[in-house]
Amino acid sequence: MGILTKNYVVVMEDGSKWAVPVRFIAEHRAKYFAEKDNVSIAESLNEDTSPLFEEDEYEIHDWAANNLNFSDVKGVAKMVSPPDVDYEDGWANGEYEIQEPTND
Structure with missing residues (x-):
């Protein structure tokens, strides 16, 4: 099972745990570097991002925490x-x- 089939799981302030596919995070990073390095997204994913994430799982967290917001991954x-x-x-x-009742 490769790194791209796994989930990045984060614990929120309320104690809930949320899973985001590593592939989603990897594709976000690959797209950024594909544009920067003038290569295809597939090339960036396969030759740069995926090996990096395989070698050091902290890199997944680093990219997710510093380059994505929860609003980017909530879908x-x-x-x-x-x-x-x-x-x-x-x-x-x-x-x-003490509040007035709402009309729900």
Whole structure:
């Protein structure tokens, strides 16, 4: 199984885990360098990005964290673990306010 078939999984502030295909991140990087180096996206992916990601998985995180926003990946991201929230503690100790009812 190559690196491009794997998922990059990140833990959010609320404890939820989200998986993004490494291929999506790799293709984003390959497109950037294809334009910069005047080569095809396939060439950039196969000869530069994929070997880099295979050699050092930190490079996947580095590209994702520094060159993509969650809004860029939300269409392909999947929640793989729900939020880890203590609703009992929130109920007893959370911030509160009194509001008019909404018409939902």
